[in-house]
Every structure is written in C-alpha cells, then in structure tokens.
Amino acid sequence: MNELEYLSAYYQDYDEDGRLASRHGSVEFLTTMRYIEKYLTDGARIIEIGAGTGRYSHALAQKGYPVDAVELTECNIEVFRRNTLPDEPVSVRQGDARDLSAFADDTFDITLLLGPMYHLYTQDDALLALREALRVTKSGGVVFVSYCMTDPSIIGYGFKKGYIHALLEDQLVDPVTFRAFSTPKELFQLYRKADIDAMRGHFDVTPLHFIATDGFTHHMPETVDAMDDAAFSVYLRYHFFTCERPELTGWSHHTLDVFQKKEN
Secondary structure: OOHHHHHHHHHHHOOOOOOOOOHHHHHHHHHHHHHHHHOOOOOOOEEEEOOOOOHHHHHHHOOOOOEEEEEOOHHHHHHHHHOOOOOOOEEEEEOEOOEOOOOOOOOEEEEEEOOHHHHOOOHHHHHHHHHHHHHHEEEEEEEEEEEEEHHHHHHHHHHHOOOHHHHHHOOOEOOOOOOEOOOOOOOOOEEOHHHHHHHHOOOOEEEEEEEEOOOOHHHOHHHHHOOOHHHHHHHHHHHHHHOOOHHHHOOOOEEEEEEEEOOO
8 A cells, every 4th residue: 555545544433533531641741732832823824734633723713814735635625614614714735735825825824734744754854844834934933843752662662562582683673773664554753852953953943842741641642531530630731840851751642843933
C-alpha cells in the first residue's frame, strides 16, 4: 500500500472523532485550546492543516472565528462535514500539508498544523509542511505544530506491550540511542525535542512555547478516567502548571511547538 492507503485504512477503523472526547483524551484538547486562545484576536482568521474530523476547527468556528480546514483523508472529511453546525464559519477541503497552493501567502493569523507531522516520514517532507504553513501565515502570525514523541512510545509500545525485541530486530529502533524510525506502514513518525528544535531552526521564527499537551496522562489513562470532577480539576491545574517544564515534555505522548512568524 502507499502512504495514503495506509492512512485511510487506519482512520477508517479508528475513532478519531472520539479520541479527544474521553476524560484522558480531553487533557490534550483542553491544553491545546488553552494555548490557542492566548493568541486569538478579534476577527482572527485561522487555518487548520490536517484537521482530522474537525474538533479544533469546529470549536474555534463556534466561537465565531472563520476557519479554513484542510484534511487528507476522505473518511475524516465525511465526519467533519457531518459535525458542521448551521452557520458555522468553517469550510473543509481535501488537501496535503506539503502543498497549500490553494491558499495565498500571508493569509492567516493563526495556523494549526496539529496532525500532519505525525505522518511525514522524511525530513524533506516535514520541512516542506512547515514551510507551507509559514508561507500562508501572516507576518507576526502564530503557528502551532503537534508532534508524537519517541520515548513514551518506546516505553508504552516497546516495553509495556512487549514489542521492543521486534522493533530492534526490524531496525525500527536504534539499539544505542533508542531513536525510532518509521515508514508509512508504522503510521506514526516519532520525534525528540532536539529533532523539533533542529527543524524549527531552518526558519526565521520566534519560539514561544514547547508544551507537553497530554503530559503523563497517557501513561495512566484509566486513573485519569476514574477521577471525579474535583480530582480532575486539580489534575488539570497540576498539568497546566507543569506542561512547559523542559524535563517533563519528552515524556508526553504529544507535544505542541508554538512559534511566531517574524515581522517583515
């Protein structure tokens, strides 16, 4: 199968729309929205690239912000359209993060790249997606980029689920550095903070935040799901207080890199 076929098969069977709806899944959503809202201004125009089923696009459109969404897979687009409420200022089109030629330069105040970096398997493709995201962002606009992190996956999938020997034998994990390697068959490209910093360093941007969007949540989902409202409220306060601590971000399954396109 090719890259798109692997992705389509995965999302056809996976409840992407429900991923952020559970109590433990909501931590990532609430954290990401918390940071987006720091940079929203009246009338801000937003693009979400790799919008999935549109949870962020719809949430922002329902606050009155116009959103242009781009999504690669038809199955996610179908759900996105079903979830669109009447009069929401949101549109979705099929497209690839590496080619946003449908959009002019310097168009958007906020650019969300919250999924594509999970599924781009070469540095050239990853840099092209970042370049396109920056191109369509206005001077002074803010870009949000999500990543999947290496070490939580090695711990969870490699050791906890018992696949570490298979990963080593298939040369998907380096035996010395434990760096992970992915292909379209493995679906998810994994990063460490140094990889992300190096890619961002190709561009003239100002770093703003590097955030552990789910922190330790995905290491203990059953514990978080079992919390009552009072305990979950305290957990969120703890998470929000610690989610930018550098020594903790590498253990988050998902991270969010936030940077500003420099003024011309």
